[in-house]
Amino acid sequence: MRITAAEVTALTLSIKVALLSLIVMFPPGLLVGWLLAKRAFPGKALLNTLVMLPLVLPPVVSGYLLLILLSKHGLIGAFLFQVFGIEFVFSPFAVVIAISVISFPLLVRGIVAGMETVPAALENAARTLGASPAKVFFTVTLPLAYRGIIGGAILGFSKSLGEFGATIMVAGNIPGKTQTMALAIFSAVQLGEDASVYRLVLISTVVAFVALWLTERFTLR
Amino acid sequence: MTAAAAADSTGAAADLNDVMANNIKISLNFRKRLGSFALNLNCTLEKKVTAFLGASGSGKSTLLSCLSGTLSPDEGAIAFGDELLYASALGIDMPPEKRRFGYVFQEGYLFPHLTVAQNIRYGQPRYRRKTPESTAQVLDILEISALLQRYPKQLSGGERQRVAIARALAMEPQMLLMDEPLASLDSELKNRIIPYLHHVKDAFDVPILYVTHAISEAMALADEAFLLSNGEITASGEPHQLLTAPSAMPIAQLTGVENILSLPVAESDKSRGVTELEIGSQYLVIPYIAANIGKAIPTAIRAEDIIISLEPNLPISARNILKGAIDELDAVGERTMLSILVEGHRLSVKITHEAREQLQLRKGMEVYCVIKANAINLLWN
Numbered sequence: 001m002r003i004t005a006a007e008v009t010a011l012t013l014s015i016k017v018a019l020l021s022l023i024v025m026f027p028p029g030l031l032v033g034w035l036l037a038k039r040a041f042p043g044k045a046l047l048n049t050l051v052m053l054p055l056v057l058p059p060v061v062s063g064y065l066l067l068i069l070l071s072k073h074g075l076i077g078a079f080l081f082q083v084f085g086i087e088f089v090f091s092p093f094a095v096v097i098a099i100s101v102i103s104f105p106l107l108v109r110g111i112v113a114g115m116e117t118v119p120a121a122l123e124n125a126a127r128t129l130g131a132s133p134a135k136v137f138f139t140v141t142l143p144l145a146y147r148g149i150i151g152g153a154i155l156g157f158s159k160s161l162g163e164f165g166a167t168i169m170v171a172g173n174i175p176g177k178t179q180t181m182a183l184a185i186f187s188a189v190q191l192g193e194d195a196s197v198y199r200l201v202l203i204s205t206v207v208a209f210v211a212l213w214l215t216e217r218f219t220l221r
Numbered sequence: 222m223t224a225a226a227a228a229d230s231t232g233a234a235a236d237l238n239d240v241m242a243n244n245i246k247i248s249l250n251f252r253k254r255l256g257s258f259a260l261n262l263n264c265t266l267e268k269k270v271t272a273f274l275g276a277s278g279s280g281k282s283t284l285l286s287c288l289s290g291t292l293s294p295d296e297g298a299i300a301f302g303d304e305l306l307y308a309s310a311l312g313i314d315m316p317p318e319k320r321r322f323g324y325v326f327q328e329g330y331l332f333p334h335l336t337v338a339q340n341i342r343y344g345q346p347r348y349r350r351k352t353p354e355s356t357a358q359v360l361d362i363l364e365i366s367a368l369l370q371r372y373p374k375q376l377s378g379g380e381r382q383r384v385a386i387a388r389a390l391a392m393e394p395q396m397l398l399m400d401e402p403l404a405s406l407d408s409e410l411k412n413r414i415i416p417y418l419h420h421v422k423d424a425f426d427v428p429i430l431y432v433t434h435a436i437s438e439a440m441a442l443a444d445e446a447f448l449l450s451n452g453e454i455t456a457s458g459e460p461h462q463l464l465t466a467p468s469a470m471p472i473a474q475l476t477g478v479e480n481i482l483s484l485p486v487a488e489s490d491k492s493r494g495v496t497e498l499e500i501g502s503q504y505l506v507i508p509y510i511a512a513n514i515g516k517a518i519p520t521a522i523r524a525e526d527i528i529i530s531l532e533p534n535l536p537i538s539a540r541n542i543l544k545g546a547i548d549e550l551d552a553v554g555e556r557t558m559l560s561i562l563v564e565g566h567r568l569s570v571k572i573t574h575e576a577r578e579q580l581q582l583r584k585g586m587e588v589y590c591v592i593k594a595n596a597i598n599l600l601w602n
Contacts, residue, residue, distance in 0.1 A: 124291040127317040128324040129344030143334045
């Protein structure tokens, strides 16, 4: 079995954008996860709904909404284009944005699940020992929630690797630029390149398997 | 100096020791409502160890949460000396990390991901990290030097509580808050930890607020006690007086020890392994303790551990047969509660209705209370 250069490009692009998305979304994921798991505030249900919405919306719908927002005539896109002269849609950054929106709920869910296992009493104990809320977060909440956090991160990363619907709406399917593994499979199927389809499907399956297996290893006691 | 004067001055020193360090007064005057429950406090703590005694649901935990700052009262003020920790009128509510109140939780709440050493270091002031003499003293007094590299789950219940106390002390607290620190331990372990608490009391110049439902712990440690019931203070005073008074009976029964007697040592004989306590002209024999003659020893005896006999000379092994007279008989559910006066000391005895009928017990009748030495719990270490 010989992997073509185009397939390697699609694979590395997938991994790059998924990693970049994870790095960018991890800090806000921690913040939102902490808010949802540990804080009571007005509008909590609304925040939770907004964060989780991409999980239940058809990805194509999420992608379409992003397209409207980010295009040259969209709310955010117009601003970016006029002020910085940059256009996001149909660029690798659009891929990052699309997969970030789709995988964020999974990342946050893992983080919330992890943080909810940390007893508030333990955090209160840390406060009485002189720790500021920030110190409590980094020395008690984070280390004790690490299984859930790693689980959420790997699950979100895996989701990013395979994202299709939102990506194709905002970023298109441009080989070498925005064509990720999932899009490459779609193209190969359309063009009837069966050998390529098999290779890509095998690679995708192996990557997904390893990711899930790692999650289980980290989260199972 | 005459002997009397010497005795006097040591007495004064002992009194001083019981008064709080630097005469710091802690005033609690606040209200907190939680659902249908309301805690309403107005008191001043002036002694080194103050016990709040109450059943579960009486507001003990709410009190500690409000004091430590993990829960905000609805209104009122909390002051530690001159410092206001909370004052609703002024909008002051100091966060817990600024209060420096060492909190010892019933469940310990050690950090499971940190070793004992790291747990103890957690609250230590940063500038002290390089000169841990005080920590060395803490480790020494609580005997945990050998446990430092272990994780909390590798500790026994008693070790865990000792580490929890050490962690609270190592932060060099302004005050120690203890929330039923012995409640999760069995009675044998309790008796082993109480001496550590005594050492802590003597060695550190820190006021202690001790919350418990166990009269024995309050008696063993506290200089002053408050009874808490439904969120209100119902009585307060010197623990021995407060808790041996007839008015404390409902609490005593609530906490499962009906008889609390504070009796002076008449004789202590190490070779025979016994100590005799005076109860009027009679004696109560207990296992040997090293105590001076005349020292008052608080003891607790459960009402069901006393056997009633109509005759004094029984062929039995129990060492204590006290003569008394029945003052009251009360049917309490399945049992009869007898109140027996033994030379001015009141003993509550729980027997079955059947026994009461067979012995034909009546008010004013002379009876003998038979007590096994093992049934007498010392509230002193």
